[in-house]
Amino acid sequence: MTTTVEEAAQALREIDLIRHRAAGFQDYQAESGQLLLWGLAYVVGFALTACFRDYLIPIWVVVVLVTIGVGTWMASRTGADGARVAWRYLAVIGTFLLFCLALNIVFWPLTPEQGAMLAPMLLAALYILRGIQLRPRYMVIGLLLGTLCLGGYILLLPVFWPWMTLACGGTLIVSGLWLRAL
Amino acid sequence: MQTPDEIIHQPVRLKVMAALNTLDAGKWLEFVALRAIVEATDGNLGAHLTTLENAGYVLVKKDFAGRKPRTRVCLSAQGRTAFSRYVMALQAILAPLNPDASGFDDNQ
Numbered sequence: 001m002t003t004t005v006e007e008a009a010q011a012l013r014e015i016d017l018i019r020h021r022a023a024g025f026q027d028y029q030a031e032s033g034q035l036l037l038w039g040l041a042y043v044v045g046f047a048l049t050a051c052f053r054d055y056l057i058p059i060w061v062v063v064v065l066v067t068i069g070v071g072t073w074m075a076s077r078t079g080a081d082g083a084r085v086a087w088r089y090l091a092v093i094g095t096f097l098l099f100c101l102a103l104n105i106v107f108w109p110l111t112p113e114q115g116a117m118l119a120p121m122l123l124a125a126l127y128i129l130r131g132i133q134l135r136p137r138y139m140v141i142g143l144l145l146g147t148l149c150l151g152g153y154i155l156l157l158p159v160f161w162p163w164m165t166l167a168c169g170g171t172l173i174v175s176g177l178w179l180r181a182l
Numbered sequence: 183m184q185t186p187d188e189i190i191h192q193p194v195r196l197k198v199m200a201a202l203n204t205l206d207a208g209k210w211l212e213f214v215a216l217r218a219i220v221e222a223t224d225g226n227l228g229a230h231l232t233t234l235e236n237a238g239y240v241l242v243k244k245d246f247a248g249r250k251p252r253t254r255v256c257l258s259a260q261g262r263t264a265f266s267r268y269v270m271a272l273q274a275i276l277a278p279l280n281p282d283a284s285g286f287d288d289n290q
Contacts, residue, residue, distance in 0.1 A: 003186055008275035011186070011196060015269065018200035021219050026204070 024135050032179035033074050035141075039172030041067040042120075043165050049116075050161035056112055068093055096122065113153065113160050120149040120168045141175040186271040187264055189237045194222050194230045199265045202240065202257035210243065213253035231255060239264055 003011075045063040049056050068090070075089035076082040100118045104110060124146030131139020148167035156163045190199050197220035205211060217227050234240040239261030243254045257265070 003191065003272075003275060005275055008186070008272040011191070012269070012272050012276070014193070014196055015200040018197050018219065019204055022201045022204040025215060025219055 027135065028137065028179040030078055031138075032176040034071060035172045035176030035179065037067060037071055037074065037176075039169050039174075039176055041169070042172060043169030046116075046161055046165040046169060049112075050165065053112070053161075064097070113157065116160075116164060117149060117153055120145060120164070124149065137179060141171070141178075144175070145171045186275075187268045189233065189239065190265060190268045192230070194220060194226060195234055197222075198227070198230060198234060198255075199239065199257070199261065199268070202255060203262065203265050205257065207259070207262070208256065210254035210256045213255060216255055234261070237261075237264075 041063050045060055048059045048063075052059065071093065072086050072090055076086035078085050096119070099122065103118050104115060107114075124142045127138045127142030127145065129142075131137065131142055145168065148171055149164065152160060152163040152167050190196055198216065201216060201219045202211060213227070217224065220227065222230070231240060231242060235242050238258060241256045241258050243256070245252055245254070
């Protein structure tokens with residue numbers, strides 16, 4: 001049985017469609033691990049900050065360093081090109097941290113609550129942009145994260161730290177589980 | 183007129199092969215994930231996987247993740263070659279109409 005030109009073209013379109021869908025699935029799977037990790041880090045960080053406000057800086061230094069270590073290890077395990085993925089991961093996280101540091105310097109003095117808003121808001125904006133450009137679920141995650149964190153800062157400042165445990169850490173964990181589910 | 187591989191040239195099996203071909207060699211994809219990507223029912227996907235497995239194009243592994251049974255699928259080396267040939271056959275059919283079609287990369 002011969003294949004017509006139309007059938008061949010249709011088959012190639014089908015292959016492209018599946019390739020795009022599979023790439024999205026793999027992207028979501030890889031991202032879900034990082035979302036769960038950073039969500040857990042934010043839960044621990046914000047919960048400890050709520051309990052021990054005076055140790056805010058050491059708490060976050062330890063939390064961020066441990067999370068970067070685990071995150072780099074996870075990134076290095078993805079595919080055959082693990083080393084390059086790990087370096088790219090470190091570069092992205094480094095850029096993110098430097099940008100937050102730069103904002104702190106530019107807007108200094110900031111209250112601890114203001115300082116704590118920088119990373120989640122930047123993260124929310126990045127996910128929204130990524131969602132617009134690549135995959136829709138990222139936009140939902142960014143919108144939810146931004147809305148909950150900003151809403152908490154405006155309306156729930158007396159319970160800011162416990163709220164951020166749920167709004168930031170909780171949202172990232174739920175988002176990670178959502179990306180993992182098909 | 184060229185005749186692409188009849189085993190692959192079926193809508194569900196084509197999707198299965200295309201999805202598995204996006205993975206690195208030796209990487210396994212869970213049945214549930216594959217089912218979502220190709221948008222097939224359990225029974226339909228299972229039947230087509232059996233056809234592909236009998237042809238030597240895919241490997242199917244059944245094990246347990248904790249206590250939960252798990253089925254995973256992987257494209258064999260033979261399957262990867264067959265899929266590559268299949269894509270080339272499709273491009274050859276289109277080539278007289280579209281000189282750029284030969285630039286299609288089947289492994290992106």
